Amino acid sequence: MARTTTRRWLGALALVVAGWGAGCDVQHIRELEEGVSTEADVRQRFGPPEAVWDGDGGERVFEYNRQPAGHQNYMIGIGPDGKMTALRQVLNPANLARITPGVAMEDVRRRLGKPRAVTPWPQTGEVHHDWRFRDGPNASDAKIFTVVFDPDLRVLRTETVVDPDLIYQSGR
Numbered sequence: 001m002a003r004t005t006t007r008r009w010l011g012a013l014a015l016v017v018a019g020w021g022a023g024c025d026v027q028h029i030r031e032l033e034e035g036v037s038t039e040a041d042v043r044q045r046f047g048p049p050e051a052v053w054d055g056d057g058g059e060r061v062f063e064y065n066r067q068p069a070g071h072q073n074y075m076i077g078i079g080p081d082g083k084m085t086a087l088r089q090v091l092n093p094a095n096l097a098r099i100t101p102g103v104a105m106e107d108v109r110r111r112l113g114k115p116r117a118v119t120p121w122p123q124t125g126e127v128h129h130d131w132r133f134r135d136g137p138n139a140s141d142a143k144i145f146t147v148v149f150d151p152d153l154r155v156l157r158t159e160t161v162v163d164p165d166l167i168y169q170s171g172r
Contacts, residue, residue, distance in 0.1 A: 076088075101157060
């Protein structure tokens with residue numbers, strides 16, 4: 001029993017650190033345990049998913065989007081047995097680094113969730129998708145990650161800038 005409690009506590013702590021302060025979601029995360037919590041538990045705490053993706057081995061992945069104002073997007077795996085297999089906050093520097101030139105837009109969407117903004121640039125044929133995330137534990141670590149897609153909807157390049165909301169808030 002103590003081992004399960006310790007595992008649950010460490011898992012929740014890791015998710016909080018990975019999520020860099022996920023706000024009210026932290027309580028919902030603490031209430032869930034991989035291999036124990038069910039799809040019904042996930043839906044009760046997070047509500048209906050933004051999207052449901054097919055995963056490996058019959059797993060379904062529920063997307064819980066916190067954009068445009070939040071800094072997290074969650075992907076929660078549900079196995080064929082109806083139990084939660086994984087809970088990941090996907091807007092983190094390591095995952096963003098996996099978005100490289102040539103990756104298809106559909107793959108980016110599955111990895112990062114719905115973007116906070118989509119901006120077409122007709123003059124170049126590019127489309128920019130933006131996600132808000134934190135590159136550290138503080139509000140001052142807020143950034144915008146932009147994926148630039150070419151006309152074939154493949155990653156052309158990525159860019160990261162300081163979240164403009166920080167500039168507006170500081171009056172600069």
